[in-house]
Amino acid sequence: MLESITRIKHIAFSEIRTFRRLTRFWVAIVVLSFACVVPYIFSAFSYIFLAPYSQSMGATTPFYLLSYIDPTYFLFFQLVILFLLFDSQHRLVRSRLQESLDSKPPKTFEYLMGRVLGISFLLWMFIAGILILMYLVGLVSIISGLEFSDVFQIHSLINLLIIDVPVMLVFWASWTVLLSTVLRSRVIVLIVGLSTILVWFYLTQQLPFSLHGLVTPSSNDTLFVSDVLPQFVSFTTVCVRLATLTFACGLILLASSLSGRTETEKNVTKYSFSCGFLLLGGLVFVLAVVSTLARHNLVSTWQLAHEKSSWDHELDILAVAGKIEIDPGKELVADLTYEFQVMDSTLSDELTFSLNAGLTVEHVALNGVNVNHTFNDGLLLITLLEPLKVMEKQSLQVVYRGKPHPRFAYLDAVYDYEHDRLIPPNTVKFFGTQGTVFEAGYIALMPGAYWYPQPGSIQNRAKPLAVERDLFQVNLDVTLKARNWKLITTSDTDEISPGKYKVMSNIDIPEIGILASNFESVSTDIAGMTFEIVTHKRHGRNLRLFDSFGDSRREALEELIQQELLNGLTLPNRSLSFVEIPRQLRTVGGGWRMPSTQSLPGLILMKEHGFPRANVRRNFTRIDDEFNDDFTESQRARYEISSLIAFFDNFSVGTDSLKTNLVYQSWKHFMSARGENAALIDNVIQHLIGSLSPSGFYMFSVHSATRIAPQLSIHVDTASKRPGQRAIGNWILNDVVKNERNFQNRIRNIVLYEKISLGNTPSNYGNRFDVEHLMYKSSEIATGLRILHDNTVLTEWIAEMQEDFRGRTYTFEELQQHAEQHEVLIAPFLTEWIESGNAPGYITSDATTVRIADDENNQPRYQTSVHLCNEEPTSGVVAFRQVYTTGMWNWGNPIIVVLGDSCVQVNMITEDELSELWMIPYYSMNQLQVQIDVHTNSEDFSQLQPGPTTEDTSWSPELHEGIIVDNLDSGFSIPNQRVSKNSLRKLGPSFWFSNLLGNELDLFKNMIVVDLSQNLWSEQPNKHWYLLRTPWWYRAEYQYNPYGKYEKNHVQARANSTRDRARFSVDIPEPGVWNLEYHWPWGPDQTNDLFGDATWELKVYIQSDGSLFETKVDMRTLTSGWVNLGTFELAAGETVVEVSPEVINRTKFRGRIYADAIRWLRDSTE
Structure with missing residues (x-):
């Protein structure tokens, strides 16, 4: 045995010397070096130029790079193996080494194994050298303080070098050796070898993330590279790697049995061994497949059980109180008491609650009396001893323990991005996959994981727009066994003693979330509100930015928070904490809307690769580089705080958007509409709050974000450009943000021209259309309200509703009463625009300008009149943009409401004569601004006094014949x-140069829409x-x-x-x-x-x-x-x-x- 191993070692080193003498080997090394170094350089540029300015781009830095290795890079190495070994048998014959081998002791298996190990070790040494060199570059960067790069996350480096790369090299070398031994013809070897490599590569591109681990050569492809919760390879990966190595041994044995050499050991024996190894490898691979499918089938079983539940009663949860004990990574123990009342009809049979299926229910008591219960597949069924009458308060005690299952979360999500084969793994990792985290290093008990009982089963309702959120009081005693940790919750949290916390809500909230880890924090009070930033102690560097928080910075922070983020409003909760979360945690919710879960009551979650690890200081040092000493202290403070806010908001997409999360804090988490269009009304108010911001606003949609997320990648145009700088191409970070914010306009053609009403939700067009329709219509309604009213009026209206509705539900009638008190006109926006599928449609006449009587200061005045008809039955709002002969312009004056099926004459009084006039139609069939020809009437109207802004007219549009x-x-x-639509899964380096938005835009009448007005499509x-x-x-x-x-x-x-x-x-x-x-x-x-x-x-x-x-x-x-x-x-x-x-x-x-x-x-x- 030892002699055989020694011979294999000698053969391997002999092969290494042989390959090093080949010119093609060094050509391959040059190509592979380029393929490895270029993405690292781009990633380093991203670390310098993008990550300090956008929390969404942090995952493209070198620390996370090994998680983003595309199968194409492994394809390069597989092709190199084929390139080096395809003629190995021919070279033996040509150099007459075959005769020497036949006369020497090494067996065929030993020689083939030595050849496989030789080429594999040679290429592995090259890969290890490249990666270690890159790691050392990052290490030097950090130690020296130059910060031009970062180190790889060590677990991802070990996974790649020790587990993934060796197995990949050995298998494909074994396969190529088998082909060259059996087929003999070099051309056939190349054809068959290349075909099998491409078939494998095709599979890696076709399987969704949920099955990707079965075929991907990189275990990091399906892991979340993390500093907070580092991960080694999964059980599935271990099985696949073992199966692959077993296959490789079987292939080498098969090659030796078919080589044709005469040996003492019979070929039949080697053939039997090869079949045994191949069979064993197949069984191990089947084990990996079965374990993967079983994991996903478990989720399907839960979903089916909840879909079959027919329990459909309305409970009003008034309060949740009790004790919770958390032993990180081991067990959650809870004793909770619910106060509730039945809202719809008397209950006589059973109560149904949903609870995480990983937990075990030990005891249930109703009104102090023990009751029978069953708990299967996450459904807690409680048998009633007597009927529960409507509006009578009841008390329910539930005692349970266990470890929450991370997959029991958002079972009602209508779209599973993990099972969409068009979605690349990097996009899935951008959103996370675990509904809850219960590990020894971090605790994240998210409401969507049902770690506490919630009424009813987990399924979508027939009328999604009528779904309202229940709000309740919280009073919990929480014991955390990791006493050096810090607990963060969605309610006020006071530490009574080490590891013991009192959690009480000062306002009713709709959900409970608990986060805990080895945190450190910094906080400040601004305008009566408390702001806190909480990070893991490993990432406390950026918290030091606030140590020298002087008066100038505090003043700048207060001013900018009020102006740019809160829009003059206050947070109902009066406190807000930004908390770091690991990358595994899922930030996309469930239901038909699938909203962002990166915001909880009083909490905004920060992904690990964002602010916690970003080199935000570079944002500040840029002031010295670009402005020298031109800034005063107050200007510098304002610039620094503005840069910090921009980091969180201006260049963030998906669930990272700060404005979206802040809007949830201003409304969604602390009040809820009820009634037929509850979800729609809440959505409109949230859009309105966001639109009051001076910068752009959009609401998160998983459907658009999955199409935009692939653009958050290293790219030739973004590699060396800061946000705001223009690059040679149009693929820059600003465009990524713009693409997502414009994405909802994809469906507007269908909505407008097929006259689809929101009242028809859910529609026949599917969930994605319904969500985009809700976002589009909500945005248009909010825009109409904002255009017609002064921002101050809207702010006062919303602020009063915040105070009145705080911690409770409200009706449309109550909202309407507040609107009337503040003289806010909500019709037609919250009436006709919701109820009708018809949009307004405008036709205008040419405009006529005349000089009328001068004003009281003898200054000239001009009156421009235009006839405007709304040809549709739905009322609308329009504005006008005026361009004067002097070159000056005026936007938005006048702004008028035009009733359905009516015509008016609009009169505009100006100090200068108009040269151009444009109508801005907003929500209407006129999707673009309408240019109106302006004619000057030279007749004498010097005695004419200004007419009203609008007046009746007998004018009607010209009727077209035929x-x-x-x-x-x-x-x-x-x-x-x-x-045909392009796949979102780009191939390796093509990622560096492509415009990924492409024709993922929706179609209208089977046509792509080339919208030059909004740059939604750049190629015809x-x-x-x-x-x-x-x-x-x-x-x-x-x-x-x-x-x-x-x-x-x-x-x-x-x-x-x-x-x-x-x-x-x-x-x-x-x-x-x-x-x-x-x-x-x-x-x-x-x-x-x-x-x-x-x-x-x-x-x-x-x-x-x-x-x-x-x-x-x-x-x-x-x-x-x-x-x-x-x-x-x-x-x-x-x-x-x-x-x-x-x-x-x-x-x-x-x-x-x-x-x-x-x-x-x-x-x-x-």
């Missing part, structure tokens, strides 16, 4: 077009029809005037590259001769630029009652507006006009085909 079908109408479609498709929405300047610059009743845009496609036809369908009321007209959107100069001397004949097909007509038109001859395409005999009923993307006499110039609108006119000569 039957018109626009590209936005229901009669237009691209029936056969199918647009080559093989599909797409809707082009342009900004106002585009029309003037390019002589562009498409048709549109409310919004002017068109549909286009690249000629001869698109197969599908654009279809206009219309019902012809009566048979006869009809003229077909086609609307051309371009002026003559632009038409000439588009086609030049090329011959472009557009083909149009007309179908009517089985008859098919074809007509052609030379697009060079088209003029802007309606163009006659011919006269046709049509039958009554449906008539279809199809515009073909194929053109006649195609030239090398590849232009576009346009589908704007068609019009049928009855032939007047008939």
Whole structure:
């Protein structure tokens, strides 16, 4: 045995010497070095230029880098192994070493094993050298204080070097050796080897995160690299690695048995051993698969049990009191007493509560009497001895113990991002996976993990908008056995003695959360509110920033918190703690809305890779680098605090958004609407609070965040740019934030043109659409309220409601009463805009400007009048933007409400004559600002006094003749077009250079929307029809005037590259001769630029009652507006006009085909 091992060792070192002499080996080393060093450099740049300015970018620094290794990097090494070993057998024959081997003692197995171990050890030494060098660079950076990089997290380094890389190298070397031994032909070896590598790589890209651990070569891929809760490999990974090594041994034995060499040991024996190893490896791998599936099937079992529960009664929890004992990592013991009352109808059979399935219920008593109970799959069923009457107070005691299961959380979530194969692992890790953390190093008892009993089963309700939150008092005695730890809860927490805490709420709250670890903190009182930052003691460096918190910084902090974060409001809880959490903890909630859980009553959770580990001091030292001594002390203090606030908010996405979490603190956690549209009303008020901020605001949506999160990666354009600096490309952090905030506009076309009401929630479009619809409509309602009212009025209105509704539920009628007291007009925003699917739609006349009587100071005055009609039954709000001949401009004056199906004359009084006038439509069918032509009336109106802002008018929009079908109408479609969406899982280095937003935007009528006005899409498709929405300047610059009743845009496609036809369908009321007209959107100069001397004949097909007509038109001859395409005999009923993307006499110039609108006119000569 020892001799065999010695021979294998000698062969391995001999192979190492051989490979080191090969030129291809050094070529491979250069390529691999580039592949390893470049992401590290980008990550170091991110550590310098991005992480200090954004808490969302902290995970891209070197400390977490080994968690973000894409399978592509392992693919590089697998290809190198194939590149070095594919001709190994051929080289033996060519150098006549095969004859020498046949005459020498080494057995075939020993030689093949030595070759595998030799190349594997050689490449492992290279990888280890590169990683250790990078680690030393980070170590030097930290020790020297230069802070140009960071070290790898040590557990992730061990996982990669000791467990992952050796197994990967040995397996693929064994596979290649088997192929080269059996197949002999180098070309076939390359083909088969490359095919198997690519098939494996395809599997790593196709499996969701929940199954990713079965195929990924990196255990860090499914682990959460953490400094607070470091992780070694999981049981599944251990099984997979053992199975892989066993497979490798079986492959080497199989290769030796098929090598053809004559040895004393029979090939049958080696073949049997190889089959045994392969079978054993298969069994171990099956064990890994079974354990993985069992873990996920357990969650499915819980979900099914709760979905089957028919208990549907309303309980009002009044108070929760009792004792809790926490032994970190071991056991939770709780004795809780609930005061509650039944709200809907008398209960006569049983009570149902949900409790974490990892716990064990020991005792249940109702009104002091022990009662029977069952507890299975997280459902606690309590048998009633007598009926519980409505509105009578009851008392329920529950005693339980155990360790909460981290997976028993958010069982009612309608979207499972862990099971979505399009979602890359890094995105999953951005949100976390564990609903609760109960480890020896950290405790996070989250409400969504049901660590305390909560009424009812965990399932979504039939009317999600009517769901309200229950609020109750909390009075708990908590014992924490880790006495050097600190306890943080969602209520006021006082430490009575080491390890013993009194937890009481000074205001009713809807949920209870408990966090505990080896924390340290710093706090300050500002404007009657207490602000505290709590981090793990390993990450206390940034807390030192507040040690020298002088008066200037305190004044700046108070001013900026009031202005930029609280918007003049106060926090109902009067205190707020920012608490560090490990990366494993899930920050996405459940239900149909799946909100951010990074905010709890009185708490905002900070991910470990954000503020706790960020080099925030670099944010402050930038002042010295850029401004030298130009700042006064107060200016410097303001800049420092402003930079700190920007770190938390301006460049944060997903659940990290500070404004979203603060809005929850201002409203959601301490009051709740009740009634039919409870969730909607709360959502609107929260949007309104957020929109009062001077900077942008958006609400978190897991659906948009999963599409945006992949952009939080190292990238060539962001690597060396601070937030706010422009890069060569458009992929910078500002754009990532902008992309997420604009993402809700994806669904606005469907909402507006298909007239979908929020009252139809849930809709047939699915949960993602419903959530985005809620966000979009809430944002539009909040914007309408804010535009129509002064911010001071809205702030006073909200502040009074905060005080009145604090700690209780409220009705829409109560909100309406407060609005009337503050003269806040909530109609049509909280009435028609919610109830109706119709949006307002405006048509304007040209504007006329006249000089009227001078004012009392003899200063000239001008009155500009324009007629405005709302053609839809829903009321709306509009504003105007005025540009004067002097170059000055005025925005938002006047702002008026236009009733549904009405017309008004709007009069604007200005000191200067207008040169331009724009209508800003807000929520309406007019999605873009409308430019109004301004004409000056030179007649004498010097005696005319200013008219009212609005007055009645007899003007009405011009009626268009014929039957018109626009590209936005229901009669237009691209029936056969199918647009494939890019996968969100980019391949390795392609991540560095790609724009990841791509065509993940939703489609409208099977078309991508190219929205140049909001930059929601930067590339125009080559093989599909797409809707082009342009900004106002585009029309003037390019002589562009498409048709549109409310919004002017068109549909286009690249000629001869698109197969599908654009279809206009219309019902012809009566048979006869009809003229077909086609609307051309371009002026003559632009038409000439588009086609030049090329011959472009557009083909149009007309179908009517089985008859098919074809007509052609030379697009060079088209003029802007309606163009006659011919006269046709049509039958009554449906008539279809199809515009073909194929053109006649195609030239090398590849232009576009346009589908704007068609019009049928009855032939007047008939």
